[in-house]
Amino acid sequence: MVLRFFPQKQKYTPEETSFVFDPEGAVPKHIAIIMDGNGRWAQNRRLPRIAGHKEGMETVKKITKHANRLGVKVLTLYAFSTENWKRPEEEVNFLMQLPVDFFDTFVPELIEENVQVHVMGYEEYLPTHTQDAVKRAIEQTAQNDGLVLNFALNYGSRAEIITAIQQMAEEVKNDELAVEGITDDVVGEHLMTGFLPKELRDPELVVRTSGEERISNFLLWQLAYSELYFTKALWPDFDGEHLETAIASFQQRNRRFGGLKKEDKK
Ligand code: FPP
Numbered sequence: 001m002v003l004r005f006f007p008q009k010q011k012y013t014p015e016e017t018s019f020v021f022d023p024e025g026a027v028p029k030h031i032a033i034i035m036d037g038n039g040r041w042a043q044n045r046r047l048p049r050i051a052g053h054k055e056g057m058e059t060v061k062k063i064t065k066h067a068n069r070l071g072v073k074v075l076t077l078y079a080f081s082t083e084n085w086k087r088p089e090e091e092v093n094f095l096m097q098l099p100v101d102f103f104d105t106f107v108p109e110l111i112e113e114n115v116q117v118h119v120m121g122y123e124e125y126l127p128t129h130t131q132d133a134v135k136r137a138i139e140q141t142a143q144n145d146g147l148v149l150n151f152a153l154n155y156g157s158r159a160e161i162i163t164a165i166q167q168m169a170e171e172v173k174n175d176e177l178a179v180e181g182i183t184d185d186v187v188g189e190h191l192m193t194g195f196l197p198k199e200l201r202d203p204e205l206v207v208r209t210s211g212e213e214r215i216s217n218f219l220l221w222q223l224a225y226s227e228l229y230f231t232k233a234l235w236p237d238f239d240g241e242h243l244e245t246a247i248a249s250f251q252q253r254n255r256r257f258g259g260l261k262k263e264d265k266k
Pocket residue numbers: 035036037038039040041053056057060078079080084095098099102103151210235
């Protein structure tokens with residue numbers, strides 16, 4: 001007789017699991033993406049790394065439109081981290097020129113698509129031409145009330161949290177905030193996603209491309225309950241179908257926020 005103490009589990013590997021996107025199913029209101037793999041995409045083609053970033057910019061355009069069509073409300077894209085300054089000067093200069101090219105060529109379409117541009121990060125350290133392009137795009141799309149295209153530019157989550165703590169400490173010192181008044185919501189308001197309505201501040205789904213499975217100082221507070229999705233696709237190869245597969249994976253998750261689903265409570 002074979003004694004079985006545990007029910008046999010169905011074996012699967014994530015690679016074998018095919019997620020089927022349900023157009024009628026839930027679409028995450030806020031999706032955040034770590035766009036990784038531009039350099040490898042270029043190197044695979046014996047091209048300079050910056051060619052990968054250029055192609056990555058085209059992917060940003062396609063994914064923005066696709067996310068908008070699917071009804072996503074906020075798309076946060078990690079475009080340049082506070083650590084990316086360590087890259088070679090030529091690459092940094094190219095990455096600082098990208099938003100200029102992107103907004104110069106794409107703002108008319110963003111307006112047509114009713115997309116509003118937002119940027120979060122330490123913008124004051126960006127070169128003037130980058131800051132100007134960002135400001136122009138924000139102004140030109142300010143009237144739009146569709147998808148929020150939120151670029152994390154010179155962004156780092158630990159720095160963001162430190163800045164928020166410093167602001168709250170200052171407010172406590174000036175008697176504008178009580179120590180007991182520092183709640184989850186108040187911290188959320190002081191973070192760089194604080195400009196968003198409360199229900200949209202935290203991404204429901206975080207995607208990272210290129211096979212790397214880490215968070216790299218991105219939205220550390222905000223992703224406390226986010227669903228994470230990692231794909232081997234390099235960012236320039238990521239397309240609408242990949243996005244739908246990521247959402248399909250999200251649609252299959254059992255989101256419990258530390259509690260239990262109604263049906264599991266019985
Ligand atoms: C990471 O890939 C990617 C970046 C550091 C830059 C991301 C920027 C874009 C996709 C373009 C953004 C567009 C706008 C409009 C701002 P990597 O270079 O680290 O790739 P690797 O790991 O293969 O070297």
